[in-house]
Amino acid sequence: MKTRRRSVAGDRWSSPASVWWDARRAHRQGLEEIRHRQTARLVELVAYARQHSAFYRDRYQGLPEHIDDVTSLPVTNKRELMAHFDEVATDPAVTLAGVQEFVADPARIGGRFAGKYLVATTAGTTGSRGIFVLDDRYWAVTSGLMGILAAKWLSWRDVLRLVRRGARFAEVVATGGHFLSVAASTRERREKPRRHRSLGVFSVHTPLPRLVAQLNGFGPALLGGYASVLRLLATEQQAGRLQVHPVLVLSTAEGLPPDERDRLERAFGAVVREVYGCTESGYSAYGCALGWLHLLEDWVIVEPVDADHRPVPPGTVSSTVLITNLANRVQPIIRYDVGDRILVRPDPCPCGDPAPAIRVQGRASDVLTFPAADGSGVVTVPPLALGTVVDRTPGVELFQIVQTGPTGLSVRLLPDTGADPERVRAGAREGIAAVLTELGLAHVTVESAPEPPEQTTGGKYRTVIPLPTRAPSS
Numbered sequence: 001m002k003t004r005r006r007s008v009a010g011d012r013w014s015s016p017a018s019v020w021w022d023a024r025r026a027h028r029q030g031l032e033e034i035r036h037r038q039t040a041r042l043v044e045l046v047a048y049a050r051q052h053s054a055f056y057r058d059r060y061q062g063l064p065e066h067i068d069d070v071t072s073l074p075v076t077n078k079r080e081l082m083a084h085f086d087e088v089a090t091d092p093a094v095t096l097a098g099v100q101e102f103v104a105d106p107a108r109i110g111g112r113f114a115g116k117y118l119v120a121t122t123a124g125t126t127g128s129r130g131i132f133v134l135d136d137r138y139w140a141v142t143s144g145l146m147g148i149l150a151a152k153w154l155s156w157r158d159v160l161r162l163v164r165r166g167a168r169f170a171e172v173v174a175t176g177g178h179f180l181s182v183a184a185s186t187r188e189r190r191e192k193p194r195r196h197r198s199l200g201v202f203s204v205h206t207p208l209p210r211l212v213a214q215l216n217g218f219g220p221a222l223l224g225g226y227a228s229v230l231r232l233l234a235t236e237q238q239a240g241r242l243q244v245h246p247v248l249v250l251s252t253a254e255g256l257p258p259d260e261r262d263r264l265e266r267a268f269g270a271v272v273r274e275v276y277g278c279t280e281s282g283y284s285a286y287g288c289a290l291g292w293l294h295l296l297e298d299w300v301i302v303e304p305v306d307a308d309h310r311p312v313p314p315g316t317v318s319s320t321v322l323i324t325n326l327a328n329r330v331q332p333i334i335r336y337d338v339g340d341r342i343l344v345r346p347d348p349c350p351c352g353d354p355a356p357a358i359r360v361q362g363r364a365s366d367v368l369t370f371p372a373a374d375g376s377g378v379v380t381v382p383p384l385a386l387g388t389v390v391d392r393t394p395g396v397e398l399f400q401i402v403q404t405g406p407t408g409l410s411v412r413l414l415p416d417t418g419a420d421p422e423r424v425r426a427g428a429r430e431g432i433a434a435v436l437t438e439l440g441l442a443h444v445t446v447e448s449a450p451e452p453p454e455q456t457t458g459g460k461y462r463t464v465i466p467l468p469t470r471a472p473s474s
Helices: 016-029 031-052 054-059 078-083 096-103 136-153 156-164 180-191 208-218 227-238 258-268 383-391 421-438
Strands: 118-122 130-134 169-173 199-203 222-226 248-252 271-278 282-287 293-295 300-305 320-325 333-337 342-344 357-360 368-371 378-381 396-405 408-415 445-448
Touching (some): 016 031, 016 136, 031 333, 118 180, 136 282, 169 208, 169 227, 180 199, 208 227, 227 258, 227 383, 248 258, 282 300, 300 342, 383 396, 383 408, 396 421, 408 421
Parallel strands (some): 169 222, 222 248, 248 271
Antiparallel strands (some): 282 293, 368 378, 396 408
């Protein structure tokens, strides 16, 4: 007999203030209390998933009724969850057909699917498309935890500076699709009109000179974006073309090397920090002053594992990492293989934060560089500026953009089953070409490669592969 699924109802964790207050108490009490909450939330999540998700009910058959050890559960991945989309969802209103129709309409970015949920699409660092439905609990946890992180990063003087400047937050992100940052920001501005003036969304697809002018006009107190974009903006700031004075610079989505973090701090005269996570998991770790990322274990479980999904000890680089999101219930993410390789520091971090410290090995911010059309210099393009364009092309299962020469790109594609391969390839080429033209790079050629995307020796698919740097001649 089929168990009836019901919609996720609001609870006390649907309030960012409640999440913040609880996390504040837990962090003051120490790691033992945080992990006590983590275990209790895992027990609740597994019980909920079993009751309301046909997928997890089937997967967990034969397991004990009470699960408080995540390692006793089977591993999942993006391809599997997408293939069983309707069965994974805990709300009968959430179907793949309905969500696909929703994300096909750009006018619905930031809207509420089924009147309740935020929808986000992502290719991530693997180039494999995913569609994720996020409930209000997920976003309340994300917002509440950001309040905790701000207190860790900023002094009271910094907070006063933010308040005096209206806490204006500029996000430089991929636009034009249902990507998490732009979808969440669009909803925030739509449902909270006062946020219109203090929250600015700027596109990574904007030519750099125009982007610099826009940011100068906005004057952000907080500046957030992909690491590759922030590195370009730091160069503009050092050259005097960008003239902003943020209190906090927040790097997301891509790894930020320590020397580049130091350069950003000097360029902007601001606190520079990172957050690690993904659409599926929310925030998983936060940066400290020494450049390490500390696990945020309140609402997420992070497992560094080997190729056979067995735990690896601290000090050993994992083959991949498994993430369990303890907040989102409409589309449970439990022991989800993210694909990143991480190293857990074997000793306490000298910064003094007791939370486990990690370094992420699998997210590199590869910037593409092309000669300007008029020969006046070079034009740099953040990898996500192109990757997100392909991500929103209908019919793409997996993709890889390879720079083949100073002015040449090749696109490797694996189309979805049932999609017209030639139409998918043409759509990807046209989307990339349109972005390049907007950036003044119409002379860059874009071709379809006959071969499918290729894995690295570590088993991952790099989304964007720049031209190898030539060694200097002797």
